[in-house]
Amino acid sequence: MEAPIQPPPPGSGERRAAVRAWIVAAGIAAALLGSQAVLDAALNPYILQILVYVGINITLAVSLNLINGYTGQFSLGHAGFMALGAYTSAALTFYLGAFADRAFGGVPGAQTILFVLALVAGGVVAAMAGLLVGIPTLRLRGDYLAIATLGLGEIIRVVILNLDFVGGARGFTGIPERTNLFWVYGVAALTILVVHRLTVSTRGRAFLAIREDETAAEAMGIDTTRYKVTAFVVGAFFAGIGGGLFAHSVTYLHTNTFSFLKSIEFVVMVVLGGMGSITGSVIAAAVLTVLPELLRAAQELRMVIYSLLLIVLMLARPQGLLGTREISVRRIGARLRGRRRAPAA
Amino acid sequence: MALLDILNCTLRFGGLTAVKNFSLALEPGELVGLIGPNGAGKTTIFNLISGVYEPSEGDIRIEGKSVAGMRPSRINRLGVARTFQNIRLFPQLTVLDNVRVAFHTQLRTSLLEAVLDDPAYRSEEAWVEDQAIALLRIFGLDEARGERAGSLPYGEQRRLEIARALATRPRLLLLDEPAAGMNPQEKGELMEMIRWVREHFALTVLVIEHDMSVVMGICERIVVLDYGNVIAAGTPAEIRRDPKVIAAYLGVDAPELPGNDAPGAGR
Numbered sequence: 001m002e003a004p005i006q007p008p009p010p011g012s013g014e015r016r017a018a019v020r021a022w023i024v025a026a027g028i029a030a031a032l033l034g035s036q037a038v039l040d041a042a043l044n045p046y047i048l049q050i051l052v053y054v055g056i057n058i059t060l061a062v063s064l065n066l067i068n069g070y071t072g073q074f075s076l077g078h079a080g081f082m083a084l085g086a087y088t089s090a091a092l093t094f095y096l097g098a099f100a101d102r103a104f105g106g107v108p109g110a111q112t113i114l115f116v117l118a119l120v121a122g123g124v125v126a127a128m129a130g131l132l133v134g135i136p137t138l139r140l141r142g143d144y145l146a147i148a149t150l151g152l153g154e155i156i157r158v159v160i161l162n163l164d165f166v167g168g169a170r171g172f173t174g175i176p177e178r179t180n181l182f183w184v185y186g187v188a189a190l191t192i193l194v195v196h197r198l199t200v201s202t203r204g205r206a207f208l209a210i211r212e213d214e215t216a217a218e219a220m221g222i223d224t225t226r227y228k229v230t231a232f233v234v235g236a237f238f239a240g241i242g243g244g245l246f247a248h249s250v251t252y253l254h255t256n257t258f259s260f261l262k263s264i265e266f267v268v269m270v271v272l273g274g275m276g277s278i279t280g281s282v283i284a285a286a287v288l289t290v291l292p293e294l295l296r297a298a299q300e301l302r303m304v305i306y307s308l309l310l311i312v313l314m315l316a317r318p319q320g321l322l323g324t325r326e327i328s329v330r331r332i333g334a335r336l337r338g339r340r341r342a343p344a345a
Numbered sequence: 346m347a348l349l350d351i352l353n354c355t356l357r358f359g360g361l362t363a364v365k366n367f368s369l370a371l372e373p374g375e376l377v378g379l380i381g382p383n384g385a386g387k388t389t390i391f392n393l394i395s396g397v398y399e400p401s402e403g404d405i406r407i408e409g410k411s412v413a414g415m416r417p418s419r420i421n422r423l424g425v426a427r428t429f430q431n432i433r434l435f436p437q438l439t440v441l442d443n444v445r446v447a448f449h450t451q452l453r454t455s456l457l458e459a460v461l462d463d464p465a466y467r468s469e470e471a472w473v474e475d476q477a478i479a480l481l482r483i484f485g486l487d488e489a490r491g492e493r494a495g496s497l498p499y500g501e502q503r504r505l506e507i508a509r510a511l512a513t514r515p516r517l518l519l520l521d522e523p524a525a526g527m528n529p530q531e532k533g534e535l536m537e538m539i540r541w542v543r544e545h546f547a548l549t550v551l552v553i554e555h556d557m558s559v560v561m562g563i564c565e566r567i568v569v570l571d572y573g574n575v576i577a578a579g580t581p582a583e584i585r586r587d588p589k590v591i592a593a594y595l596g597v598d599a600p601e602l603p604g605n606d607a608p609g610a611g612r
Binding site: 193198202204206209211212213216217218220222230276324 | 397426470509513
């Protein structure tokens with residue numbers, strides 16, 4: 001080995017594999033869209049609503065995991081970003097809905113297109129807030145960052161509370177109902193895909209390196225501030241979209257929903273599932289959304305049991321359900337077929 | 346031109362002067378040792394060169410370009426890589442990922458291309474992996490590539506840290522006590538490896554080391570530091586005979602050392 005490090009080769013053809021992956025994704029989307037009608041008819045509204053919440057919480061938990069779990073920046077402001085997305089998208093569909101009908105009434109799906117654009121706008125506004133706030137606050141470490149982001153979430157909430165055109169203290173009513181399982185799980189799948197691909201890439205391993213040792217990461221040429229802000233912005237973007245889905249599902253928004261207790265709910269999902277495990281966040285988001293509903297039978301003891309279960313879980317598995325591991329379909333498949341994969345190549 | 350030029354650097358923490366008027370020039374290809382008793386300011390000098398601290402006075406230049414006040418990541422881009430006295434790997438990441446991360450500054454594709462699974466990104470990933478495994482092989486760590494870095498034995502962690510530093514493609518390598526905690530045989534192998542690596546990667550090496558057999562064995566030039574001051578500099582043979590060095594290390598009282606007014610000189 002004379003020169004162990006050589007320049008990278010120019011991009012060679014692996015386009016077919018990439019195209020195949022996109023076809024699979026499109027197929028899944030089509031299947032989801034088709035099954036939506038069936039599900040609407042088959043499930044009662046209560047279960048449907050819970051499934052919507054599960055999907056939204058998956059989006060929020062996975063996006064927060066990028067910040068808290070992978071990059072190791074303890075943020076308590078996720079509900080604030082969710083609120084920004086919720087109110088932004090709701091205001092857009094609420095005020096532009098009539099206009100869209102008038103201008104594009106004849107175009108099929110005009111309202112759906114407006115809804116999607118509003119979701120994206122909500123995500124962008126949340127991401128910009130993340131960028132604006134991330135640059136000064138991400139210089140802080142540990143507890144200080146947690147407190148700063150907690151303050152940020154509260155500031156967002158109080159500002160919205162004083163905006164009269166989104167209902168102010170009365171709450172925002174009359175938001176059109178647009179969210180369905182297709183959009184909820186489409187967004188959740190997209191969030192998972194993006195966070196997964198970010199964190200497995202060589203460049204994206206910088207996020208994990210920052211969590212592991214910020215000084216060493218910086219010494220290896222990683223601009224740690226830039227990557228912390230990137231994690232914050234990407235996380236905030238998906239939180240904003242999740243907020244938009246939430247707004248168009250419940251059709252009524254009040255700032256109390258987005259208090260810091262909501263942020264803590266998402267942090268609990270991330271910690272319980274395992275910091276740095278996407279599948280862990282997915283499972284924890286589902287369990288922690290469904291569990292309180294299952295415990296309704298226990299009436300006034302419901303939250304006591306819920307809290308006790310959390311304590312027991314954290315005592316039994318302090319690293320979270322999955323730690324930093326992932327459940328992978330391929331690995332499970334390999335195990336079922338009884339052959340073992342070579343150690344991570 | 347000198348690869349590294351430290352010009353009259355002083356670093357103060359409030360009232361404490363950690364490094365006083367320190368100057369050092371490294372020519373390309375040199376292998377220089379930095380020694381001195383505990384607390385002499387050796388690691389502080391590494392932190393100054395790598396950008397962890399900014400000098401209170403003086404300047405640091407890499408190939409004539411001033412780097413004082415630059416972020417460590419930018420200084421790394423200019424070709425300075427280091428290891429740490431108290432090993433700082435990414436313990437939860439695999440051995441392979443530790444090295445992979447260090448290719449960061451050589452990547453051409455962006456995070457967006459990673460998310461889109463672009464073909465250019467894929468071929469770059471394959472390239473990084475090949476290069477990383479080749480580096481691990483040099484250090485005898487390619488078998489352990491799938492293990493968590495934190496679970497490696499101590500000596501292998503030290504080697505992995507050097508491999509990771511080399512992955513950033515440095516011209517100047519700073520090694521902070523590479524032989525700490527090694528047995529005599531491992532030390533021998535380490536010296537062999539440092540020489541080999543310098544040759545094959547065309548490196549300039551600055552090494553802090555307490556173990557005199559290692560320092561005297563590999564360094565062509567040695568700088569001795571005590572209380573933030575340079576007290577001696579020269580070839581290993583000169584340093585070995587220098588009375589000030591002997592005094593600093595053995596604590597000889599200082600009547601025969603005029604001008605040594607450092608506090609607590611008679612330890």
